[in-house]
Amino acid sequence: MFGFENRYGEPSGMNIRFIIGVIIALVSIVGYFSSREYNPVTKETQFVSLSPKQEIALGLRATPQLIRQYGGMHPDQNGQAIVDKVGFRLVKQSDAAKTNWQYEFHLLGDTRTINAFALPGGQVFITAALYSRLKTEGQLAGVLAHEIGHVVARHGAERMAKSQLTQGLTGAVAVASGDASATQIAQVVGELVNMSYGRDDELESDRLSVRFMAQAGYDPRALIGVMEVLAQASGGNRQPEFFSTHPNPENRIEKIKAAIKEEFPGGVPSNLIP
Ligand SMILES: [Zn+2]
Secondary structure (H helix, E strand, O other): OOOOEOOOOOEOOHHHHHHHHHHHHHHHHHHHHHOEEEEOOOOEEEEOOOOHHHHHHHHHHHHHHHHHHOOOEOOOHHHHHHHHHHHHHHHHOOHHHHOOOOOEEEEEOOOOOOOEEEEOOOEEEEEHHHHHHOOOHHHHHHHHHHHHHHHHOOHHHHHHHHOHHHHHHHHHHHHHOOOOOHHHHHHHHHHHHHOOOOHHHHHHHHHHHHHHHHHOOEOOOHHHHHHHHHHHHOOOOOOOOHHHHOOOHHHHHHHHHHHHHHHOOOOOOOOOEO
């Protein structure tokens, strides 16, 4: 075996430096390739992570189809204006303002499905069925702040990286880059809409929404009211769709109360919007 020697035949520090260099090169090569994945179906190597720009583009692309799927935009302009007012107040007057997501709020026409969604990148939706059951502005803020929490925490992109959706990421990237067929768009939107977040993601969004609400001047206890509205709705024949994608409201109330206590150790101020 050849030793490493300098040109004068003396042993040198090259030995260790060379080995360290090789290790660093190997680590970076392994790191580079593990951020890509081989897709045996397309027989292509693909990137599996979405950039924020791609996330925003993906959400925007999926929006028209999601709106169609849930009864179109609600004809009530006044309702849409209220959703916009509360939504933008939340994103402008809370920690959410520190991020560059492109927010839009949509009141959907669906009067049967009780649900709210967020697409990656900032598109937020609430159905007329859920909207009409809310009793106060603060409750609406609670729903929207929870969805904003999913956007800010990038739960969608996280899920997509972890789950079966990885399979569809070729499609997702194509959709994000404006380079997809109608079929691909439909497939990716379907996956996004039916994607359920994990329990931890939901509780994280609840915690974030308590903070965002308080920062924007809403009483975070209104989020407990939202859980009660959902629990009441589940008493009827029709189980709200919300439950297929969100944990049981009763189980969340205690966690929300704990988060409020953490945010306001001395009690909730009295001047917040209920
Ligand atoms: Zn959620």
